[in-house]
Amino acid sequence: MIKPIALSLLLASSLGAAPIPVYLGTQTGGKSKSEGIYATTFDPDNGSFGPVTLAAKYSQPGFLTLHPDKPLLYCTGTPLTPFEDKTDSIAAFRIEADGKLTFLKEGSTGGRGACHLNLDGTARTMAVANYGDGRISTVRLDAGGLPESVASVITNTGTGPNKVRQDKPHAHGVYFTKANNRLYIPDLGLDKVWVHPFDAATSKLGEPTFTSTEPGAGPRHMAFTADEKHAYIIDELDNTITACRNTDGKLEPIQRIGTLPEGWSGENTTAEIEISPDGRFVYGSNRGHDSIAVFSRDADSGRLTFVQHAPCGGKLPRHFKIAPGGKWLLCAHQETATLTALPLDPATGKLGAPGEPIACPNPICILFVMGRK
Numbered sequence: 001m002i003k004p005i006a007l008s009l010l011l012a013s014s015l016g017a018a019p020i021p022v023y024l025g026t027q028t029g030g031k032s033k034s035e036g037i038y039a040t041t042f043d044p045d046n047g048s049f050g051p052v053t054l055a056a057k058y059s060q061p062g063f064l065t066l067h068p069d070k071p072l073l074y075c076t077g078t079p080l081t082p083f084e085d086k087t088d089s090i091a092a093f094r095i096e097a098d099g100k101l102t103f104l105k106e107g108s109t110g111g112r113g114a115c116h117l118n119l120d121g122t123a124r125t126m127a128v129a130n131y132g133d134g135r136i137s138t139v140r141l142d143a144g145g146l147p148e149s150v151a152s153v154i155t156n157t158g159t160g161p162n163k164v165r166q167d168k169p170h171a172h173g174v175y176f177t178k179a180n181n182r183l184y185i186p187d188l189g190l191d192k193v194w195v196h197p198f199d200a201a202t203s204k205l206g207e208p209t210f211t212s213t214e215p216g217a218g219p220r221h222m223a224f225t226a227d228e229k230h231a232y233i234i235d236e237l238d239n240t241i242t243a244c245r246n247t248d249g250k251l252e253p254i255q256r257i258g259t260l261p262e263g264w265s266g267e268n269t270t271a272e273i274e275i276s277p278d279g280r281f282v283y284g285s286n287r288g289h290d291s292i293a294v295f296s297r298d299a300d301s302g303r304l305t306f307v308q309h310a311p312c313g314g315k316l317p318r319h320f321k322i323a324p325g326g327k328w329l330l331c332a333h334q335e336t337a338t339l340t341a342l343p344l345d346p347a348t349g350k351l352g353a354p355g356e357p358i359a360c361p362n363p364i365c366i367l368f369v370m371g372r373k
Contacts, residue, residue: 019043020369021368023039023064023367024039024360024367025061025064025366027334028058037075038053038360038363039100040358040360042323042341044323044324044325047343055099055101056103058077058103059077059080060076062076062077062114062365063114064365066369071095072104074091074117074126076114076115087109089107089108089109090106090108090117090139095369104146105146107146107148108139108150109139110139111130112130112132113133114130114131115131120176120198121200123141124140125139127176127183129171130171131172131188133168134170135154135155136194137152137153138151138183138203139151139203151202151203151204154205157169160190160218162237166190169190171185171188171194172185172219173186173222176198177249181198186219191215192210193213193251195211195249195250209250211244213233213235213253216237217235217242218235219234220236221234221272225302226279229245229302230245232282234273240270241259241293243257243304254302259284264289266289270284270285270287271285272319274322276322276326276346281296281349283329285319285320286317287318292310292342294351295307308349308350311354312342313355314331314335314340316336317331317334318333318334319363319364319365320332322344327343328344330342331354336357337361338357338360339360341354
C-alpha cells in the first residue's frame with residue numbers, strides 16, 4: 001500500500017473525509033501550456049476536484065507510476081541533461097508532505113519516445129515501452145528506488161499494413177505478471193503482444209514469444225483480470241478490444257468487439273483500458289467519439305457484452321482511471337485540456353453524466369496516490 005504523503009491526510013482518511021491526492025502527467029511543448037507534472041485532489045464523497053497546481057517542472061512527463069512503499073513518483077520524459085545517445089528519461093521525484101515533488105535523479109530509458117513504464121514486483125526493475133524507436137527496455141533501480149543503469153534493450157524489426165502508423169515497431173505498454181516472471185508488451189506497429197521471460201535478480205529479459213492481433217489492429221494497452229486467466233487488449237487503430245485467454249504466458253484470442261456505436265463513421269482511435277475492481281466490467285476510451293465504452297464481462301468465458309457508450313465530457317480522452325472505492329471514473333482530455341469525473345454504478349457498471357470539467361494543461365495520465373497497491 002502506498003504510504004500517505006501527509007499525516008493530516010491519513011487522519012482525515014480515518015474520518016472518511018479525505019480527498020485523494022492525484023498527480024497528472026501532461027504533454028509539454030508546442031501549443032501546450034504545461035510546465036510538467038500537476039497535482040490536484042479528488043473527493044469521492046461528491047466527485048469534486050481541488051485546485052490544480054504545478055507539482056514539478058519537467059519536459060514531456062507523459063506517463064507516471066509510484067514506488068510501492070517509498071514516497072517516490074516516476075515519470076517518462078525528456079532529460080534535463082541530454083544523454084549522449086539522445087534517449088529519453090525516467091525521472092524519480094520525492095513526494096513531499098505538501099504534495100510538491102522534489103527531483104532526485106534521472107536515467108536513460110534505453111530508447112526514444114518513452115510512453116509507458118511499470119515497476120516489477122521487487123521494485124528494483126522499471127520496464128519501459130519506447131514508442132518512438134519501438135525498443136523495449138528494463139532499467140535497474142538501486143536500493144533507494146533511483147534509476148541506476150539500463151539492464152536490457154530489445155530492438156525488433158518489421159512493419160504492419162497501416163503505412164502511416166505501422167512503419168516500424170511501436171512498443172506501447174509494459175506489464176509484469178504477479179509472479180514477476182514475465183513481461184507483456186503490446187506493439188502497435190507490429191500487431192503483436194510480446195511475452196518476455198523476466199529475471200528479477202538481474203532485471204534482464206529473455207527470448208520472447210508473441211501473440212498476433214488482427215492485421216492493422218494496432219494493440220496499444222492491455223489489462224489483466226485479478227487471477228490473470230484473461231487479458232483484454234485495446235486496439236488503437238481499428239477501434240476494438242481483443243479478449244484473450246491467458247495460460248502460462250500464452251495469449252489465445254477468443255473475441256474481438258468494437259468500441260464504437262454501430263454506423264458511426266467519424267475519425268477515432270482508442271486509448272486506455274481498465275477492468276473494474278470487482279472484475280465484472282471492462283472500460284475503454286474512444287478519442288474522436290469522445291466516450292467511454294462499457295462492457296460486462298463473463299467471468300468463466302472471458303467474453304464481453306456491450307453495456308454503454310458514455311460521453312466523457314471532453315475531447316481526446318487519452319487516459320482514465322477508476323478512483324479508489326470504485327464509484328468514480330476520472331478522465332483526462334488531451335485536446336480540451338480538462339479533467340472530468342463520471343459517477344460509476346458498481347452494480348451495473350454504467351457511467352453517469354460527467355461533472356463540471358476542471359482545467360489542466362494537456363493531461364495524458366492520471367495517478368492516484370492513496371488507495372493503491
